[in-house]
Amino acid sequence: MTMDFDNIYDRYSDRLYAAAFNICRQQQDAEDAVQDAFIRLYHSRKDFESEEHIKAWLLRVTINAAKSTKRLFWNRMRSSYEEYMDSLVFEEESDKDLMDEVLKLPEKYRIVIHLFYFEEYKVKEIAEILNTSENTVKTRLLIGRRILKDKLEGWEDE
Amino acid sequence: MNNKDRYQRSFNTLHLSEDFREKCRNPEESGKGKIMNFRAMYGISKLAAAAVLAGTIALGSAGVCYANDIGGIRTRIGMWINGEKQEVEIQQTGDSSYAIYDENGEETMGFGGVSIDAFGNEISMSAEELVGLMNNECHLTFTEDGRLIFTYKNLVEDVTDQTDKKGNLYIHVSDPSNPNTYFDITDIQEDGGYSTYAHSKPTFGKSYYEADSSDLATEDAAMERGDDITVSVQAVGD
Numbered sequence: 118m119t120m121d122f123d124n125i126y127d128r129y130s131d132r133l134y135a136a137a138f139n140i141c142r143q144q145q146d147a148e149d150a151v152q153d154a155f156i157r158l159y160h161s162r163k164d165f166e167s168e169e170h171i172k173a174w175l176l177r178v179t180i181n182a183a184k185s186t187k188r189l190f191w192n193r194m195r196s197s198y199e200e201y202m203d204s205l206v207f208e209e210e211s212d213k214d215l216m217d218e219v220l221k222l223p224e225k226y227r228i229v230i231h232l233f234y235f236e237e238y239k240v241k242e243i244a245e246i247l248n249t250s251e252n253t254v255k256t257r258l259l260i261g262r263r264i265l266k267d268k269l270e271g272w273e274d275e
Numbered sequence: 276m277n278n279k280d281r282y283q284r285s286f287n288t289l290h291l292s293e294d295f296r297e298k299c300r301n302p303e304e305s306g307k308g309k310i311m312n313f314r315a316m317y318g319i320s321k322l323a324a325a326a327v328l329a330g331t332i333a334l335g336s337a338g339v340c341y342a343n344d345i346g347g348i349r350t351r352i353g354m355w356i357n358g359e360k361q362e363v364e365i366q367q368t369g370d371s372s373y374a375i376y377d378e379n380g381e382e383t384m385g386f387g388g389v390s391i392d393a394f395g396n397e398i399s400m401s402a403e404e405l406v407g408l409m410n411n412e413c414h415l416t417f418t419e420d421g422r423l424i425f426t427y428k429n430l431v432e433d434v435t436d437q438t439d440k441k442g443n444l445y446i447h448v449s450d451p452s453n454p455n456t457y458f459d460i461t462d463i464q465e466d467g468g469y470s471t472y473a474h475s476k477p478t479f480g481k482s483y484y485e486a487d488s489s490d491l492a493t494e495d496a497a498m499e500r501g502d503d504i505t506v507s508v509q510a511v512g513d
Contacts, residue, residue, distance in 0.1 A: 123300070130299070131289065135289045151299065200461065208288075215285040216286065271281075272278060273278050
């Protein structure tokens with residue numbers, strides 16, 4: 118398919134940033150991960166089947182880039198998490214609590230939770246993006262939800 | 276409102292910053308010259324860094340001493356430590372990590388880093404590249420009586436009274452040899468930890484303390500590039 122880069126960028130840059138921030142919990146690192154993904158897309162000669170295929174590919178590349186950044190023990194925390202969170206304008210105070218609690222989850226749970234609730238992917242699709250088994254995704258989703266239910270007021274049983 | 280709606284409303288708050296959004300829009304431009312060294316990341320292990328900053332370790336500039344059980348190449352490099360230029364010996368300890376040794380052959384400090392190319396691949400950085408970066412960084416020292424001492428190359432200044440309401444420091448240094456001299460120092464901890472971020476421009480809305488740069492050393496371009504280093508090869512095994 119022919120790719121309209123600007124259109125893809127406008128549609129997905131913030132979504133990729135949300136996924137990267139979910140992993141990095143740090144603005145600059147998350148932005149760098151997004152940039153890495155778009156530079157890769159730009160140079161990619163991959164034949165994408167559909168826009169949905171591009172989105173899933175971008176998410177996978179962004180998540181991997183964000184994980185690599187975080188994995189580096191020498192990576193420096195370049196701005197305060199608290200300061201950044203304070204700068205965000207949430208519609209409700211409970212929205213901030215939700216983000217705080219999600220970001221406190223271990224990484225393996227929170228990225229699965231994010232892809233499920235934010236990107237609305239199914240278990241099978243999440244497994245493909247994260248290159249893991251469906252059972253692993255199910256388990257992580259279950260544990261992640263349990264933790265959130267314990268921590269968050271009004272988080273529904275599913 | 277169900278869990279999914281709540282989650283989406285919360286995370287829809289996250290957006291790329293406007294500056295970054297425009298910079299990143301054109302990958303040909305933003306990637307230009309960045310096929311290698313797209314972004315450099317480096318750091319010093321916290322404990323070791325604290326020890327160095329506290330000035331408790333004398334890094335030797337004397338003769339070359341080697342520990343018998345360590346193989347590899349040692350490089351002698353000039354480095355700014357506590358406002359003084361010192362020559363230290365560095366040996367690679369991993370793909371992208373290095374150790375600094377004192378004159379007795381004891382490891383005193385560790386650091387490491389990689390660059391990331393335009394395709395997201397990690398590229399090991401040499402000791403010279405990393406020290407070059409570290410020489411352009413600022414450091415914060417905590418004195419026993421609770422003072423905060425800012426150090427950048429040979430510039431040493433008490434900045435205790437310059438913290439903002441949140442206890443963060445925003446300091447600018449006039450150094451024409453370094454493009455990133457607006458330093459944000461945040462998360463300053465009682466145990467000596469802190470985070471720094473160097474920018475080429477001031478962070479919006481922050482007021483920067485202007486450090487006295489009148490006597491700042493500017494002759495160190497060669498040192499920061501790692502020129503004139505001596506490389507010694509140590510025999511490994513028999």
